[in-house]
Amino acid sequence: MKSLSKIRIILILFSVFLGIVYAAPNFFNSSLQNNSVNLLPGKKINLGLDLKGGSYLLLKADMEVVFAEKLESLMSDIRSSLRKSKIGYKKLNVKEDFVSFQMRKGTSVEKIKSVILGIDKNLIVKNNIDIFQIEFSDANKQKITKTTMMQAIEIVRRRIDETGTNEPSIQQQGTDRIIVQLPGLDDPSRIKKLLGKTAKLNFQLVHPTILSEDINKDSKSPPGYIVLPEDKNLDRFYMVNKRVMVSGEMLKDASPTFDRNNSPSVSFQLSPLGGKKFGRVTGKHVGRAFAIVLDGKVVSAPVIQTQIFSTGQITGAFSVQETNDLALVLRSGALPAPMIILEERSVGPGLGSDSISSGKIASIIGLIAVMFFMLITYGVFGIFANIALCCNIIFIIALLSMIQATLTLPGIAGIVLTMGMAVDANVLIFERIKEEFNAGRKIVDAIEAGFQRAISTIVDANLTTLFAALALFSFGSGPIKGFSVTLMIGIATSMFTAIIITKYLVLFYSKKKDINNILF
Amino acid sequence: MKLLRLIPNNTNFDFLRFKKIAFIFSAIIISGTFVSLLINNLNYGIDFKGGILLELRSNNSNNGNIDDLRNKVSTLNAGEVSIQNFGKETDFLVRIQKQDGDQKQQIAMIEKVKSVTNKDYNVRRSEFVGPVVGDELKTAGMLAVSLALLSIMVYIWFRFEWQFSIAAIIALTHDVLTTVGLFSILQLEFNLATIAAILTTAGYSINDTVVIFDRVRENLRRYKSKDHYFIYNKSINETLSRTVITSVTTLIALFIIFFFGGAVLSDFALAMIWGVLIGTFSSIFVAVSLLTFFNINKGDKVEDQPNVPEYER
Numbered sequence: 001m002k003s004l005s006k007i008r009i010i011l012i013l014f015s016v017f018l019g020i021v022y023a024a025p026n027f028f029n030s031s032l033q034n035n036s037v038n039l040l041p042g043k044k045i046n047l048g049l050d051l052k053g054g055s056y057l058l059l060k061a062d063m064e065v066v067f068a069e070k071l072e073s074l075m076s077d078i079r080s081s082l083r084k085s086k087i088g089y090k091k092l093n094v095k096e097d098f099v100s101f102q103m104r105k106g107t108s109v110e111k112i113k114s115v116i117l118g119i120d121k122n123l124i125v126k127n128n129i130d131i132f133q134i135e136f137s138d139a140n141k142q143k144i145t146k147t148t149m150m151q152a153i154e155i156v157r158r159r160i161d162e163t164g165t166n167e168p169s170i171q172q173q174g175t176d177r178i179i180v181q182l183p184g185l186d187d188p189s190r191i192k193k194l195l196g197k198t199a200k201l202n203f204q205l206v207h208p209t210i211l212s213e214d215i216n217k218d219s220k221s222p223p224g225y226i227v228l229p230e231d232k233n234l235d236r237f238y239m240v241n242k243r244v245m246v247s248g249e250m251l252k253d254a255s256p257t258f259d260r261n262n263s264p265s266v267s268f269q270l271s272p273l274g275g276k277k278f279g280r281v282t283g284k285h286v287g288r289a290f291a292i293v294l295d296g297k298v299v300s301a302p303v304i305q306t307q308i309f310s311t312g313q314i315t316g317a318f319s320v321q322e323t324n325d326l327a328l329v330l331r332s333g334a335l336p337a338p339m340i341i342l343e344e345r346s347v348g349p350g351l352g353s354d355s356i357s358s359g360k361i362a363s364i365i366g367l368i369a370v371m372f373f374m375l376i377t378y379g380v381f382g383i384f385a386n387i388a389l390c391c392n393i394i395f396i397i398a399l400l401s402m403i404q405a406t407l408t409l410p411g412i413a414g415i416v417l418t419m420g421m422a423v424d425a426n427v428l429i430f431e432r433i434k435e436e437f438n439a440g441r442k443i444v445d446a447i448e449a450g451f452q453r454a455i456s457t458i459v460d461a462n463l464t465t466l467f468a469a470l471a472l473f474s475f476g477s478g479p480i481k482g483f484s485v486t487l488m489i490g491i492a493t494s495m496f497t498a499i500i501i502t503k504y505l506v507l508f509y510s511k512k513k514d515i516n517n518i519l520f
Numbered sequence: 521m522k523l524l525r526l527i528p529n530n531t532n533f534d535f536l537r538f539k540k541i542a543f544i545f546s547a548i549i550i551s552g553t554f555v556s557l558l559i560n561n562l563n564y565g566i567d568f569k570g571g572i573l574l575e576l577r578s579n580n581s582n583n584g585n586i587d588d589l590r591n592k593v594s595t596l597n598a599g600e601v602s603i604q605n606f607g608k609e610t611d612f613l614v615r616i617q618k619q620d621g622d623q624k625q626q627i628a629m630i631e632k633v634k635s636v637t638n639k640d641y642n643v644r645r646s647e648f649v650g651p652v653v654g655d656e657l658k659t660a661g662m663l664a665v666s667l668a669l670l671s672i673m674v675y676i677w678f679r680f681e682w683q684f685s686i687a688a689i690i691a692l693t694h695d696v697l698t699t700v701g702l703f704s705i706l707q708l709e710f711n712l713a714t715i716a717a718i719l720t721t722a723g724y725s726i727n728d729t730v731v732i733f734d735r736v737r738e739n740l741r742r743y744k745s746k747d748h749y750f751i752y753n754k755s756i757n758e759t760l761s762r763t764v765i766t767s768v769t770t771l772i773a774l775f776i777i778f779f780f781g782g783a784v785l786s787d788f789a790l791a792m793i794w795g796v797l798i799g800t801f802s803s804i805f806v807a808v809s810l811l812t813f814f815n816i817n818k819g820d821k822v823e824d825q826p827n828v829p830e831y832e833r
Contacts, residue, residue: 058653186643192627341623342650344630351575351644358782366776370769376524377765410713413777413785417720417792420773421727424766428731431762438529457734460679461727467671468723472716475664480716487720 012504016391022398045400048408048482049181049345051359053352055188057180058173058343059195061152063145066337067097067136070144075099077119078134085115098135105130145175151336153178158332159194177342186348190325195339198295199329201248203278206289206301207239215239231297232317238298240291245281250274254330256323257313264323265315268330275310283307292316294326359412366416367393374423378430384505385426388497392422395493396486405489408482418490424461425498429454447510451503458499462491526768527761535756535804536749536812542805546694553701560704565711568658570651572616572626574633575606576641586612592636598629607783611644618651626650661715665696668719672726680733681817687810688729691802695725695795702794713788721795724770728763728803735759736808740816748816752808767800 025044049056071094078099082089088104103112112132113125122139125132136144149172156178160168169181180195182188207225215237221227224243230236252269259265270278282290282304291301292314300316318326371389374382396415400407433450437443469491472484566573576589589612590603600617614633619625626648634643649657669692677685699718703710735755743751771793778789 060652189627189631196624340650341627341648342653344627344646344648346643346646348642348644350577350642355782355784358780358785362777362780362782362785365780366773369772369776373524373769373772377526379523409782409784410716410788413781413788416773416777416781417770420770421724421766423769424727424762427762427765427769431759431765434529434761435758457731460734461730464672464675464726464730465723467675468668468719468726471664471668471671472719474667475660475715480712483716487723 009504012501016394016501019391019394019398022401023394026397026401043401043404045397045407046404047352047356048406048411049183049352050347050409051352051356051407052183053186053347053349054181054183055185055191055346056344057182057188057192057195057341059156059178059180059339060342061145061148061176061178061337062340063141063148063176063337066144066148067141068094070136071097071099074119074123074134074136078116081115081119082112085111087112087115098133100131100133103130103132142175148336149176149178152339155333155335156180156195156339159329160191162328162332163191163194165191178339184349186346188344188346192341192344194325194329195335195341197329198335198338199248199326199332200295200334201251201330202244202293203246203281204244204291204293205241205281205285206291207241208288210239212236212238228291228293228296228298231294231299234297238289238291238301240293240298245290246270246274246278248330248334250277251330252310254327256320256327259313259315263315264318264320265313266318266323266327266330267311267313270310270312272310278312279307279309355409355412359409363412363416363419366419370419370423374426378426380509381426381430381506384502384509385423385430385498387505388426388501389419389422391501392490392493392497393419395497396489399489399493400486405485406482407486410480410483411486414483414486414490418487418494421465422490422494422498425454425458425494426502428458428461429498429502444510447506451499451506455499458495462495466491526764529761531757531760532753533757533760534753536753536809538805539809539812542801542809546802546806549698549701550694553697553704556701556704560707562700562704562710563707564654565709565714566615566647566649566654567711568654568661570618570649570654572614572618572630572633573645573647574614574616574630574643575645576612576614576637577608577644578610578612578641589614589637589641593633595636596629596632598633607786611783612641623650657712661712664715665719665722668722669693669696672722676726676730676733680737683811683814683816684733684737687807687814688726688733690810691729691807692722692726694802694806695798696722698798699791699795702791708787708790713785714791717788717791717795721792721799724792724796725799725802728766728799729807731762732756732759732803732808736811748812752811756804756808763800763803767796770796 021041075092075094078101079092082092082101087107089101090104092099092101094100103109109127113127116123116125116132116134120140122137122143124135124137126135127133153170153172157168157170160170160180160182165182166184168183169179171179173179180191182191185191207222210219210222210225212230215227217227217229217237219227219237219239221239224241225239226242227237228240230238250271250273252271252274254266254268257265257267286304286306289301289303292299299314302315314326367389371382371386374385374389376382378385393415396418399405429450432454433446436446436449436453441449466488469484469487473481473488578585578589586603586605590601593601593603593614593616598616598619602613602615604613605611606613616629616633619629630646630648634646637643669689672692673685673689676688696718699721700710702708703714708714732755735758736752739751739755739758740748743754746754774789774793774796778786778793781789
């Protein structure tokens with residue numbers, strides 16, 4: 001404190017220099033970036049979607065649907081395991097969230113349990129005398145969720161990439177959610193449409209004698225058959241065989257095209273294995289209608305004319321855009337779970353740039369007003385506080401750029417607010433100096449005591465504010481998180497600038513000027 | 521140059537004399553808050569209750585007005601709809617309740633609004649929040665506020681005596697409650713940004729309280745022979761200049777956000793302006809006044825005396 005350590009002064013100057021260097025790119029237009037700005041090490045602040053425009057989507061994978069599907073396949077696993085072990089059973093079926101069956105007399109319960117746990121040791125097997133009930137444990141569900149989410153994120157990414165959106169960000173949030181951020185895209189309706197389809201494509205045979213004209217949604221289906229609605233006309237139904245002959249997983253490629261009648265359609269190519277299967281089915285069932293089922297709805301059900309192998313066409317009442325989208329979702333693969341949009345926020349580029357300019361204006365006016373007030377209140381010392389304030393803003397901008405935190409509109413408010421609150425530390429110090437001086441100390445002693453005694457107050461006061469900012473950070477999402485980050489950075493930098501930079505300026509001044517009277 | 525002096529040196533106001541009036545005032549605004557919450561509830565934004573929000577700007581000065589927009593949207597049978605001007609004559613905020621059915625209906629409604637308005641209006645912003653997310657955000661918001669209050673209380677308890685901690689937390693709860701009350705009475709939209717404003721207010725208010733408490737602690741040691749009443753008043757007076765100057769600089773910044781920061785931030789700034797005013801009031805008239813109900817030991821029990829220079833002890 002007593003001496004102005006050279007090393008410390010150099011360190012302070014160096015940190016200010018670094019701050020300026022890292023903050024600098026933000027003050028140049030991006031058009032100039034190619035020349036001089038490239039020499040600078042830092043990047044620009046990462047603007048939030050509310051400032052640069054774009055869309056934010058919060059998706060949830062509908063895991064209930066997945067669990068139900070997995071339960072179906074668990075049932076067939078159980079069936080084949082029981083058969084393999086030659087265990088008699090009856091009434092094997094899926095109820096709400098478990099598989100149940102009744103064992104035949106004379107089988108050992110323990111044996112059945114060990115066979116079923118042989119499928120997956122985490123399954124929960126309960127039995128009430130001869131009725132068995134098998135359900136997924138939490139471990140099973142977690143595992144299913146994990147793999148589903150990995151696949152889902154991959155498929156979502158592929159679909160969005162295919163639309164050519166710039167720099168999309170796709171992240172998992174929590175256990176079953178996905179955050180999609182699409183900068184620059186203010187109308188995400190196409191993306192939503194693309195993500196709204198799971199795009200499970202199946203080829204299933206239609207019942208040979210029960211015609212669409214004769215059935216409605218309540219029609220009773222013969223064993224092995226199911227009533228499915230038509231995609232474009234939900235009042236028309238088909239009696240479709242439950243067995244999936246060929247599925248979308250065997251698809252190699254799909255592209256939009258036009259059929260013979262020149263109406264838009266999608267042509268597809270199957271993998272070698274799929275082609276072989278397709279050939280076998282179509283060869284055996286010439287003359288029968290073959291339903292193309294997409295997400296549980298019949299797109300069309302053309303009659304098989306001849307045996308077809310690896311390539312085919314999906315026709316239906318499509319528009320060109322629809323065939324483009326259908327081809328895209330088929331190429332990218334089916335989503336393992338339906339996606340529910342929980343939240344959507346889109347900001348157009350106009351609003352974003354308006355927000356930036358009003359944020360800039362508010363910052364500049366705020367800065368000037370606070371500096372003016374400090375100047376008329378504290379005179380020369382006010383100038384020191386103002387220098388510290390400017391350094392503070394440079395540091396905030398530099399740190400935001402360095403850690404590539406996202407600056408949002410509330411974040412800009414946070415910076416303006418910090419300007420008002422940052423001077424608090426200096427106010428505390430100056431008021432203390434004034435008090436000490438008025439209590440009869442010499443000016444140099446008053447300055448020293450003022451700094452020393454104000455610091456504990458400053459630390460207490462700022463730490464408590466930091467708790468509020470931390471609480472905001474831990475709970476906040478998107479823009480609010482951005483606000484709390486700027487607030488926290490502002491608290492940290494303002495303590496540094498207000499205490500250290502101001503102190504050195506004041507000390508330097510009091511040494512040079514040899515002041516005897518307080519200036520405020 | 522003559523410098524500005526908002527508060528003269530060595531003031532000696534008897535702040536604690538107004539203790540009763542201040543308590544009555546606080547009691548009134550807090551009961552006002554509860555009454556208003558019972559009658560008006562809060563005007564929850566879509567962040568918390570779910571629903572659809574669109575910000576539109578008219579691109580045709582003749583047709584683009586609020587009645588025209590209301591007519592257009594009313595053809596959609598969207599249920600509860602609120603349309604208001606937003607910042608500018610040409611800008612409008614359209615809020616639509618959550619539609620019956622699943623997410624598809626919500627998305628379809630956004631598209632419908634876009635299609636009936638797209639001739640005369642540009643969509644500047646569109647938001648849709650599902651009710652599940654809304655409930656989660658509500659819980660998270662309450663959790664954040666409680667967490668902040670609790671951690672601040674614990675910190676003050678460690679740094680000061682427990683009596684300070686209780687007084688501070690009551691003052692802080694007072695500020696948070698009345699800020700919520702302000703939103704209820706004025707029926708301002710209560711959204712995520714409001715929670716941010718409330719927590720920042722809490723941060724500001726506690727900052728202010730801590731500064732005064734710090735001085736109280738110091739003076740309790742310094743003036744062992746004087747009574748508490750004198751010490752509390754003296755502490756408030758000694759820090760008064762700082763209290764006022766910091767409030768003024770912060771208010772300057774907030775008013776500038778309010779007037780120049782755009783419509784999105786104006787409610788946020790308003791909440792904070794109230795927060796700074798009530799926070800300053802409560803630091804003096806609630807927090808310090810509450811200390812008078814405790815008989816805080818001078819010296820002996822206050823073990824912790826960091827950063828007080830040797831020559832002062």
